[in-house]
Each structure stands twice: as structure tokens, then as C-alpha cells.
Amino acid sequence: MNMQTSAAALDVQRIRADFPLLSRSVHGKSLVYFDNANTSQKPAAVIEAVDRYYREYNANVSRAVHFLGEEATSAYEGARDKLAAFINATSRNELVLTSGTTQATNLVAYSFALPRLQPGDAILTTVMEHHANIVPWQLVAQRAGATVKAAPINERGELIVERFVELLTPEVKLACVTHVSNVLGTVNPIREIARECRKRGIPLLVDGSQAVPHRPVDVQALGCDFYALTGHKMLSPTGTGALWAKKEHLAAMPPFFGGGEMIREVRFDGTTFAEPPHKFEAGTPNIAGFVGLSAAIDYYQSLGFEAIHAHEQQLLAYATERLREVPGVRIFGEAAEKEPVISFLVDGAQATDLATLLDLQGVAVRSGHHCAHPLMQFFGVPATLRASLAFYNTREEVDAFIEALGKVRKLLM
Structure with a gap:
């Protein structure tokens, strides 16, 4: 089974129905949960x-x-x-x-x-x-x-x-x-x-x-x-x-x-x-x-890691491509082999300010040093934003994240 076939076999909308919290709204917006590296959401079965x-x-x-x-x-x-x-x-x-x-x-x-x-x-x-x-x-x-x-x-x-x-x-x-x-x-x-x-x-x-x-x-x-x-x-x-x-x-x-x-x-x-x-x-x-x-x-x-990996890698590639379209974005970490984590900053904006404003748009991302002070010191920054994806995330959520980022960036410029 190739990666494309596996990804097509992963019915993400059906999967999302298994996760009660993903249907929440925050601040009147549909939740986009991109803080999976911090903690994942839990399916109803768990x-x-x-x-x-x-x-x-x-x-x-x-x-x-x-x-x-x-x-x-x-x-x-x-x-x-x-x-x-x-x-x-x-x-x-x-x-x-x-x-x-x-x-x-x-x-x-x-x-x-x-x-x-x-x-x-x-x-x-x-x-x-x-x-x-x-x-x-x-x-x-x-x-x-x-x-x-x-x-x-x-x-x-x-x-x-x-x-x-x-x-x-x-x-x-x-x-x-x-x-x-x-x-x-x-x-x-x-x-x-x-x-x-x-x-x-x-x-x-x-x-x-x-x-x-x-x-x-x-x-x-x-x-x-x-x-x-x-x-x-x-x-x-x-x-x-x-x-x-x-x-x-x-x-x-x-x-x-x-x-x-x-x-x-x-x-x-x-x-x-x-x-x-x-x-x-x-x-x-x-x-x-x-x-x-x-x-x-x-x-x-029940899902299989081949299908999970294929979907997450396609989502990572799409999110990285969309993020690069945002003016002034600096992405940290572009290794040849990655899992679906993107750390970034936007010129002229503090990481915590961006995360706070993104939250008001319904987008949950992480800001801070991520319990990795030496790594922040290596890159010469005090903090980054981190969008971390999971198999239950979608391209539509990526689009909503990029749209929200564009809005809050204008507020801070």
C-alpha cells in the first residue's frame, strides 16, 4: 500500500467525530486545535x-x-x-x-x-x-x-x-x-x-x-x-x-x-x-x-500508522507551504525528515501576543520556549510559536489558521 492510498483510506471527518472536544467553539469560533505536541485530544473510546x-x-x-x-x-x-x-x-x-x-x-x-x-x-x-x-x-x-x-x-x-x-x-x-x-x-x-x-x-x-x-x-x-x-x-x-x-x-x-x-x-x-x-x-x-x-x-x-503517517506528512507539507506565504514568517527547523511540528515567528510580533490573538480567533497554538531553553538560545530567540498537527487535523483547519494569522498580524503591524 503506498502513502497516497493510505492517506485516502484515512477518513478524517469520521475520525473527528470520535473526538468530542474537536467540536467545541472558543470565543465564538470553531476550535482549531494545533497544540498536539503539548497534549493530544482523547477519543470517546478512551x-x-x-x-x-x-x-x-x-x-x-x-x-x-x-x-x-x-x-x-x-x-x-x-x-x-x-x-x-x-x-x-x-x-x-x-x-x-x-x-x-x-x-x-x-x-x-x-x-x-x-x-x-x-x-x-x-x-x-x-x-x-x-x-x-x-x-x-x-x-x-x-x-x-x-x-x-x-x-x-x-x-x-x-x-x-x-x-x-x-x-x-x-x-x-x-x-x-x-x-x-x-x-x-x-x-x-x-x-x-x-x-x-x-x-x-x-x-x-x-x-x-x-x-x-x-x-x-x-x-x-x-x-x-x-x-x-x-x-x-x-x-x-x-x-x-x-x-x-x-x-x-x-x-x-x-x-x-x-x-x-x-x-x-x-x-x-x-x-x-x-x-x-x-x-x-x-x-x-x-x-x-x-x-x-x-x-x-x-x-x-484500528487506523494504522501507515495511514496516520501519510496523512500527517501531507498536512505538514501543506501547512508549511501556506505558512511561507505569510509575509515576515521565519520557520525554525526544516530537517529532511520531520514529524508534523512547525515552530515559527513573524517579524515585528511577539510570540505570546500572536498566540493570544490567535486564541481569540479560535486557534490554539503554543508560544514560549517549549521547555527547550538551549534550543531557543541556539536560534537566538526567547520564544517561538508552535503549530503541532495530528491525524485528526485537516487542510481546512490549516486554511483557517493561516487566515487567522493574517488577521492578527495586521493588528500587530
């Missing part, structure tokens, strides 16, 4: 799955032997199974369920990196990273007397891979890179990066928050050591996510959080812990959220 959990089998997981507890546990652990298959993990036990990518990266920082770091060691990341893939490494590096290095990018917003490889020096004990930039949409060549890391015996963590909503992810094929993802960007409730890690890493890592459910036996002369992944999952989890995540995976699979 909302109903969460509602059904609370109405029909609300109970805590793992501890209860009563019927409701067994139902809740089955649904929660079923989400782990489904997510493991979704990213092609070799085992469900490689998947730690978390509140999102931030918790996942912090888990690796404190449980994997910190015990291994020595004074003079380094962690390598890149200029385009989200703060969640920078700050945890800085915190543990400071405690260990290590440093954090950042590989550069070019003006197109692409990682300079040869420089990244050159920076994989012997003192580097962990490399961390985003799969897809949340600001630029740039898709990084993870397989190539992972291959170079393996040659040098350097573990690689990948931030997959912006990749999983747009493309199939196969952690075995990618060849990384850790892969973090966030549920709320992939049609799921907030407070959901996961860390995939190779079995040998999880087996060697000590627990990061302590409490219930992550133990075998607690004694005052010593506690023994559960096997991975449960030794990293202290306390009552977001059960309803993961019930919703399970439904979200079903929804993605």
Missing part, C-alpha cells in the same frame, strides 16, 4: 474506558483477591502487555509503567546513572532536547562530580551526527537523545546513533515522547538501551507513560521510590524487593489512566 473503570470495577490493583480487584489488576496489567507489544519489547517485564517521560528519565538518572558516575565522567545529550532530557542529568552529574555535554545541531535543526559520535569519548557513561524534537519536529537517526553507542559500550536513552504518536516504534530494531514515552501525547489520559529498558539494566538498578507493592518482604533488619518491573512501581498507580492508554493503543491500531 474517555469511555476510563468512565467504565470508575463505574464498574474501581478497585486497587495487585493486593485484592476480590472480584473487582482482580478485574482492575487484569485491566492494568493488560495495558502493560498491550504497550509492550505496541513498541515491540521482548518481554512485558521490560516495561516500567510511569507517570510519563519525566518520571522515566529521572528513574534512569537516579537508579542507573548516579550509582555509576564518578568525578570526571560525562553524560552526552544534544542541543535540541526537552528539559526532561537535560535537567535530570545535570542534577545527578552535579552530585557525582560529572558533567553534561551537548552535541550541536545545524541551522536546519538537524543533529550533526558526526559531532555527536566524536563526543562519545571514554568518559561518557550515558548518551541521551530525543527521537523527535518537540520544537522542530526533527526525526533523529536513532539506529545509527545506537550503533555508534554500542561500539563504544555506552548505553543510550531515547526520549520517545514525540515519536510514539506519529510512527511505529520498535525498540528492538532501534537498538537503544532505554526508551521513555508519555501517554498524554498519544491519546491517553495525563499521568501515564512508561520506561522500556533492557532486562539486564533493570535487574542491576536499585529501586528509586520505596513503598508498597515494590517489595517481597519488609523487615527492620532489611527489605527484599520485587522483580522488575514491579520493584520500580511503588504505591497505587494511575489505574484508570492506564485503562485509557490501553484503549488508545486499540484506537491507533
